[in-house]
Amino acid sequence: MIGGAKPPYGCRQHHSLAPTLATRMDEETRLIHAGQTDGLPARTVGPPVQRGSTVLLPNARALYDGTLGYGRAGLAAQFALMDALAELEGATAVQLFPSGLAALTASIMAVLEAGDHLLVVDSVYKPVRQFCDKVLRRFGVTVDYYDPRLDAAGLLALAGPTTRLIVLESPGSLTFEMQDVAAIATAARQRGVLTLIDNTWGAGRLFKPLAHGVGLSVQALTKYVCGHSDVFMGSVATTDAAIGARIAASIQDHGWAVSPDDAYQTLRGLRTLATRLDRHGESGLTVARWLADQPQVLRVLHPALPGDPGHALWSRDFSGACGLFGFVLRPGAPDRVEAFLDALKLFGLGFSWGGFESLAISCDPQLKARTLPVALGGPLMRLHVGLEAVDDLTADLRAALDVYGA
Numbered sequence: 001m002i003g004g005a006k007p008p009y010g011c012r013q014h015h016s017l018a019p020t021l022a023t024r025m026d027e028e029t030r031l032i033h034a035g036q037t038d039g040l041p042a043r044t045v046g047p048p049v050q051r052g053s054t055v056l057l058p059n060a061r062a063l064y065d066g067t068l069g070y071g072r073a074g075l076a077a078q079f080a081l082m083d084a085l086a087e088l089e090g091a092t093a094v095q096l097f098p099s100g101l102a103a104l105t106a107s108i109m110a111v112l113e114a115g116d117h118l119l120v121v122d123s124v125y126k127p128v129r130q131f132c133d134k135v136l137r138r139f140g141v142t143v144d145y146y147d148p149r150l151d152a153a154g155l156l157a158l159a160g161p162t163t164r165l166i167v168l169e170s171p172g173s174l175t176f177e178m179q180d181v182a183a184i185a186t187a188a189r190q191r192g193v194l195t196l197i198d199n200t201w202g203a204g205r206l207f208k209p210l211a212h213g214v215g216l217s218v219q220a221l222t223k224y225v226c227g228h229s230d231v232f233m234g235s236v237a238t239t240d241a242a243i244g245a246r247i248a249a250s251i252q253d254h255g256w257a258v259s260p261d262d263a264y265q266t267l268r269g270l271r272t273l274a275t276r277l278d279r280h281g282e283s284g285l286t287v288a289r290w291l292a293d294q295p296q297v298l299r300v301l302h303p304a305l306p307g308d309p310g311h312a313l314w315s316r317d318f319s320g321a322c323g324l325f326g327f328v329l330r331p332g333a334p335d336r337v338e339a340f341l342d343a344l345k346l347f348g349l350g351f352s353w354g355g356f357e358s359l360a361i362s363c364d365p366q367l368k369a370r371t372l373p374v375a376l377g378g379p380l381m382r383l384h385v386g387l388e389a390v391d392d393l394t395a396d397l398r399a400a401l402d403v404y405g406a
């Protein structure tokens, strides 16, 4: 009964070239045209990774009728990621960028014109400051940096007739100050000023900027959404159709594109974001509380700790914490900070965060770039608490603090 038997699992019928091609064309030509795909053989859990700059159009009319005609705008994996991020952010429009920094700089560029004034929080991610100072100034945009502790009225008092955009980050990079985002967004809107927040700490999950009235919610997906320290990606989300259209147009105008493989990996990370963040947040708080009790530690900067100056705002606005926070060491001999970091065995020394692994850095050289002086009373350190067992992490810190205090 060979003829009637089901083919063994995994066997498939080969797609043959059209008979005219197969018989008349040279092998050179057949090697170019054989093995093309029309549609997908099956549905998988993740989206297909369509690697394509060229998009093959079905007919001549489709060349110019608005059919998706080029791969730079994204294909299946990028669209799947955008849809999932729109769900996460509560957004009607999401755009992807090849890094978090690109998402920030591109969205700032998209909404500003020459002659505009920009207010940027002084605790902003440092490369954004460099972009404002080096690039925006060349295009006739003026920038002022404001104290992250200013309330909405104090902040809007700094806005003039040309102020077009306020950039927020809450908690702030390295120093973790909290801003009253909702009050600032409302006051800015009343003055016709746009707001943009870097929400990388909240990862789109712990804080919902768009629901608090912010115009543009930007995050470095590189951090928690990707979650494995191996992909660069950024996103911009909005509920404002006009702004969304402006960002989409600027992607076209500048030629930004993200790879389908990176979009696939980022979407894969997004699937476990909530579970990972729960654990990062819980372990981070355990380590933060433990550090607060150590004799070498002057202060812990973590808005989820009840004594923190930003705690009330964090409790009001955030559904949880991530694993990133700071702490201040009691002043020691100049070589002790490096001795502390070099004594760590589990915490890697690295600038990024949001992956499954724990990381540590010293921060003081970066604070020198700030406009307003930061007086913390000792060297500032930043930890990213990863998914390791928390007792192993505190043991690692214990040994390094002994070296610091030795």
Ligand SMILES: *Cc1c(COP(=O)(O)O)cnc(C)c1O
Pocket (backbone or CB within 6 Å): 099, 100, 101, 102, 125, 173, 198, 200, 201, 220, 221, 222, 223, 232, 233, 234, 352
């Ligand atoms: C890392 C980071 C960025 C930049 O993300 P990249 O993908 O590395 O460009 C932006 N903002 C914050 C707060 C970050 O920590």
